[in-house]
Amino acid sequence: MEIAYQPYYTDPEFQSLIERIHPPRVCIDNDACQDCTLVKVDSANKHGILLEMVQVLTDLDLVISKSYISSDGGWLMDDQLGNKVTDETLIVYIQQALSDTRRRGGGIPKELQACLKQEVKPCHVSTEYTAIEMTGRDRPGLISEISAALYELRCHVTAAVVWTHNARVACIIHIEDGLKGGPIMVPKRLAQVHEKLESVVDAHHESGECRSVRLTAPAAGRTHTERRLHQLMYANRDYEQCQGCDGSCRQWNGCTKTHVTIEACREKGYSVVNLQCRDRTKLLFDTVCALTDMHYVVFHAAISSKGTMADQEYFIRRQDGCSLNTQNERQELAQCLIAAIERRVSDGLRLELCTQNRMGLLSDLTRVFRENGLSITRAEIGTHGEKATGSFYVTDASGDEANLRTVELVRQEIGGSALMVHKSPNGTSRASSSSISRTSSGEVEERVKFSLGNLWSQLERFSENLGFTKS
Numbered sequence: 001m002e003i004a005y006q007p008y009y010t011d012p013e014f015q016s017l018i019e020r021i022h023p024p025r026v027c028i029d030n031d032a033c034q035d036c037t038l039v040k041v042d043s044a045n046k047h048g049i050l051l052e053m054v055q056v057l058t059d060l061d062l063v064i065s066k067s068y069i070s071s072d073g074g075w076l077m078d079d080q081l082g083n084k085v086t087d088e089t090l091i092v093y094i095q096q097a098l099s100d101t102r103r104r105g106g107g108i109p110k111e112l113q114a115c116l117k118q119e120v121k122p123c124h125v126s127t128e129y130t131a132i133e134m135t136g137r138d139r140p141g142l143i144s145e146i147s148a149a150l151y152e153l154r155c156h157v158t159a160a161v162v163w164t165h166n167a168r169v170a171c172i173i174h175i176e177d178g179l180k181g182g183p184i185m186v187p188k189r190l191a192q193v194h195e196k197l198e199s200v201v202d203a204h205h206e207s208g209e210c211r212s213v214r215l216t217a218p219a220a221g222r223t224h225t226e227r228r229l230h231q232l233m234y235a236n237r238d239y240e241q242c243q244g245c246d247g248s249c250r251q252w253n254g255c256t257k258t259h260v261t262i263e264a265c266r267e268k269g270y271s272v273v274n275l276q277c278r279d280r281t282k283l284l285f286d287t288v289c290a291l292t293d294m295h296y297v298v299f300h301a302a303i304s305s306k307g308t309m310a311d312q313e314y315f316i317r318r319q320d321g322c323s324l325n326t327q328n329e330r331q332e333l334a335q336c337l338i339a340a341i342e343r344r345v346s347d348g349l350r351l352e353l354c355t356q357n358r359m360g361l362l363s364d365l366t367r368v369f370r371e372n373g374l375s376i377t378r379a380e381i382g383t384h385g386e387k388a389t390g391s392f393y394v395t396d397a398s399g400d401e402a403n404l405r406t407v408e409l410v411r412q413e414i415g416g417s418a419l420m421v422h423k424s425p426n427g428t429s430r431a432s433s434s435s436i437s438r439t440s441s442g443e444v445e446e447r448v449k450f451s452l453g454n455l456w457s458q459l460e461r462f463s464e465n466l467g468f469t470k471s
Contacts, residue, residue, distance in 0.1 A: 023043075023099060024041060024042065024043035024044075024098060024099045025041070025042040025043070025099075026039065026040070026041055026042075026094070026095045026098045026099055027039075027040040028040075028085070028091050028094060028095060030084050030085070030086065035082070035083075035084065036065060036066075036084065037084045037085040037086075039057070039094065039098075041053060041098055047292070047295075047297055047319060048292055050069065050288055050292070050298055051227070051285075051288045051289060051292045053098055054284055054285050054288055055224055055227070055285060056094070056097045056098055057094070058281075058282050058284075058285045060090075060093075060094070061281075062085065063281060064284050064303070065304075065305050066303060066304050066305070067284060067301065067302070067303040067304075068301070068302055068303075069298060069300060069301040069302075070299075070300045070301075128183065128218055129158050129159070129174035129175060129176050129183050129218060130174070130175050130176065130183045130184045130185075130190070130215060130216070130217060130218065131172060131173070131174055131175075131215070131216045131218075131222065132171075132172070132173040132174075132175060132193075132197065132213070132214070132215055133170075133171075133172055133212070133213070133214040133215075133216070133228070133232060134146065134169075134170070134171050134172075134173070134197065134201060134211075134212070134213050134214075135168070135169065135170045135210065135211060135212050135232045135233070135235065135236045136168070136169060136201045136205060136209070136210070136211030136212070136236070137167060137168065137169070137204070137205055137209055137211065138164045138167050138168055138169035139204055140370065140375045140397045141366075141370040141375075142169060142200075142201075143162055143169075143171070143366050143376050143379070144363070144366035144367050144369065144370040145200045145203075146171075146173075146197060146200055146201075147160075147362040147363040147366050148363045148366075148367065149196050149197060149200050150173070150175060150193070150197075150362075150363070151178075151359065151360040151362075151363040152196075153192065153193055153196060154177070154178040154179055154359075155175040155176070155177070155178055155184070155193065156175060156176050156177070156178040156359040157173055157174070157175055157361070157362045157381075158174045158175065158176055158382070158383050159173070159174040159381065159382040159383065160172070160173045160174070160362060160379065160380070160381050160390075161225055161226070161229060161379070161380045162376060162378060162379040162380070163229050163233065163343050163344075163378055164376075164377050164378060165233060165238045165339065165342060165343045166238045166239075166240075166241045166242070166339075168233060168236045168237075168238040170229050170232035170233045170236060171229075172225050172228060172229060172232075175193075178359045183217060183218050185217060190215050190217075193215060194213060194215050197213045198213045201213055210235070210236050210237060211236075212235075226282075226285070226289075227289050227293075229343075230286070230289045230290065230293065230340060230343070231293055233339065233343055234290075234293060234294075234336065234339075238339055238343075239332075239335040239336045239338070239339035240335065242335040242336075242338040242339045242342065243257075243335075243338070244257050244258045244259055244260045244334060244338050245257040245258070245259045258275065258276070258277040258337075258338045258341055258342070259274075259275070259276040259277065260273070260274070260275055260334040260337055260338060261273075261274045262274075262324060262330040262333060262334060264323060264324075265315065265323075268315070269317065269321075269323055270299065270300075270315040270316060270317060270323060271315075271316050271317065271323040271324040271330075272313065272314070272315055272316075273291075273312075273313070273314040273316060273333070273337070274311075274312070274313050275287060275310075275311070275312040275313075275314075275337060275341075276309070276310070276311055276312075277309070277310060277341055278308055278309060278310070279305040279307075279308055279309055279310035280310075280344070280345070282344060283310055283312075283341065284303055284312070286340045286341060286343070286344060287312060287337055287340055287341065289340060290336050290337050290339075290340035291314065291316065291337075294333065294336060295318060295319045296316045296317070296318060296319070296333075297316060297317055297318070297319055298314050298315070298316055299315050299316065299317065300314075300315040301313060301314045301315065346377055346378040346393040347377045347393065347395055347399065348375075348377045348378070348393035348394045348395040348401075348402060349393065349394055349395070349401070349402045349404075349407060349421065349422075350391055350392070350393050350421070350422035351391065351392045351393075351394060351407070351411075351419050351420065351421060351422065352389075352390075352391050352419070352420045352421075352422050353365070353381060353388065353389060353390045353391065353392065353418065353419055354387065354388075354389050354417075354418065354420075355387075355388055355415065355417075355418035355419075356386060356387070356388070357383045357384075357385070357386050357387055357388040358388075361388055362381065364414075365392075365414060365419075368410055368413050368414055369392070369394060369410065372406050372409060372410050372413075373396055373397045373406065374394040374395070374396065374397075374402055374406065374407075374410065375394065375395050375396065375397055375399070376392055376393065376394055377393045377394065377395055378392075378393040379391065379392045379393070391422070394407070404421075407421065
């Protein structure tokens, strides 16, 4: 007989009372592990809290190398250089940010940035500029046309993030009034910008194709930019063409595709999701985004990485308390997880930008790319006072590798010092990732998969081990 479980729901007022009585407790321990910092979090459970906490850590460019989640959460993490987190101001910052994230709706509160001695990257949730969200079918020159339209309307681009995947595009652009400065608030002007951008996006779309243009005024409740890009891509159904490994390969760590399996754990009422893929930064954030936005609740999880590969295992239910009962549900979830992993893996050559900030900069850059037959597969730029910095991933118009001679001509036209070819390998670039982790002797590393499915008898001890130890 199948066990029925109650829906994952509590009254909002009762949930608020629980949060006031039992606020999140955070402990940061640098003694437990030799080469990583251990972050332990004890918090009242709520849908989305896991994503919010992972978001805090990834926004600080911290790499989560291991994670064990069971009602409360614990992360083993290091920074991008593979070192422990030892800066006292950064430790205090993490403790306060993780404790405050639920009350502040995610992101990194500005008032906490003052306690940091080191520079923190700009917040992924802007409350100072007008935001443009655009989705549709990707085509060569689209970003150039959009940025040219904005320049024509005297809009200054202060930040832009562009993702492309499976012939779809999603971008979020922050703009201000190019003449007066500050966000654009006049309804007539906003309508003019919206109408112009809609005409650009609709120019080459076929009837019935999904596309949208949306402008929003500055607001405190804006969604984290990268999470919003995942949501836009999901709404644009970019996952429909996604396929993982079909199981024909015998050794998954030599396979270039993502492995996803979804099985039933009937005695506990869970669906068990196993993910195996190449490791990279923000991998946990991307997969938890997909699960959260598809309204699945994570009850237990184990995440680990070794070499170039990563294992993720989640014990989940839908928010209504049910597991995944149909093949269509399982297939859609598998496709969406693969899409979430693939969106950040960029095709193309990476070009890094550092130049003087000015109105029309993005329009000029993308025009030069288009005129020289280069297509943008991913981009992220931002402005910091008088400086504009960021990166572009480019291919030729057919999606093949960009010709280096063409890239050099583009660099010279833009200004050789303003745009540089990224020399070191990037873990999120398809062209630079290795498929198998090898030892110094050249042999393939043996990897032992950690699974919560093998540890049900130890879960009680596991929970006790997540208890707080002194810093």
